[in-house]
Amino acid sequence: MTTVSWLAMVPSRLPSPSYVRVASLFLAMIALLAMPFYSQAQTRPAITGISHMCVYASDAEASDNFYGHILGAAKGADPQDGSGVRYYFGPEQFVEVLPLPAEHTLSRISCVAFSTVDAKGLHSYMEAHHTEALGAVETAKDGTVWFKSHDPEGNLVEFVQGGHPHAVPASAKPIGTRIIHVGYMVHSKAAEDKFYIELLGFKPYWFGAMKPEHTDWISMQVPDGKDWIEYMMVGDGSTTPVDHVDARELGVLNHFSIGVPNMEKAVTTLYAEDRLSPRHDGPQMGRDGKWQANWYDPDGTRVELMEFQPVMKPCCSEFTATSPTK
Structure with missing residues (x-):
């Protein structure tokens, strides 16, 4: 009896060359069809600037006087949250004022929000990069498309594709x-950088401090514009110990900034028209070489008026990106 080894039978069980060619062609077609979807998930849509900041208010009437009269913003309905009110500084930028929750922390900011040209595409990109705590894409009554996320320190961050611009009267x-x-x-620059720089592509702009060999402020511009976010550092390496951060100090740290072409003219207008907040300071020269002044809303959130361009050499670091002009 002749014995046939199993190994000798293997070649007869392999696919024919024609089968291999057909299978390879089929897999190549699948790969080509999948490429647009893979590319869409991996390409980050443009993030072009600041959309808005959300703040909590304990007294709606007092906040209305501050944002509507003192700062002069145009009041409008809030299509994202019926309990809120928007105060527009331009057709697409505003402060969203929300009722202070019954249970709340010291912080009076609810969110920061950035503008994107494609909210759904950005959501897909962040999802493909395994971003945690990513909310669903939503559409507001005015056509705005947006979603929520959180940075590594738990702060609420929104990304907004604008709908119909608001007409400022x-x-x-x-x-x-x-x-x-x-x-x-911000407590940890390294943690925040993973979100803003590594994931989203923000670019360094400037850093500074009140004292040598410290770092108090770190600014990064949005990837596709000239607006920026500022880490207000506390703890190791900064001049602000964590245990010194009370409600008043937190209101100084958590802020938004309105650009003005000329600080003297802006502040003179506020004084002449009796548009002073009970708490304000400046004008003064910032460490970044720009004129600035601070107004505070009724709950202590700081609003920083800042000239677009520096008028003297900044301390600590040079600007590494172009400053806005208007």
Whole structure:
């Protein structure tokens, strides 16, 4: 009896060359069809600037006087949250004022929000990069498409594709028509950088401090514009110990900034028209070489008026990106 080894039978069980060619062609077609979807998930849509900041208010009437009269923003309905009110500085930038929750922390900011050209595409990109705590894409009554996320320190961050621009009436007297940056308390630069720089592509702009060999402020511009976010550093390496952060200090750290072409003219207008907040300071020269002044809303959130361009050499670091001009 002749014995046939199993190994000798293997070649007869392999696919024919024609079968291999057909299978390879089929797999190649699948790969080509899948490429647009893979590319869409992996390409980050443009993030172009600041959309808005959300703040909590304990007294709606007092907040209305501050944002509507003192800062001169145009009041409008809030299509994202029926309990809120928007105060527009321009057709697409605003502060969203929300009722202070019954249970709340010291912080009076609810969110920071950035503008994108494609909210659904950005959501897909972040989802493909395994971003945690990513909310669903939603559409507001005015056509705005947006979603929520959280940065590594748990702060609520929104990404907004604008709907119909809000018409700012001629009667409105905004002290400035552009929000140029937002800032809030940060403990860990390394953790925040993974979100803003590594994931989203923000670019370094400037850093500084009150004292040598410290770092108090770190600014990064949005990837596709000139607005920026400012880390307000606390703890190791900064001049602000964590245990010194009370409600008043947190209101200084958590802020948004309105750009003005000329600080003297802006502040003179506020004084002449009796548009002073009970708490304000400046004008003063910032460490970044720009004139600035601070107004505070009734709950202590700081609003920083800032000239677009520096007028003297900044301390600590040079600007590594172009400053906005308007």
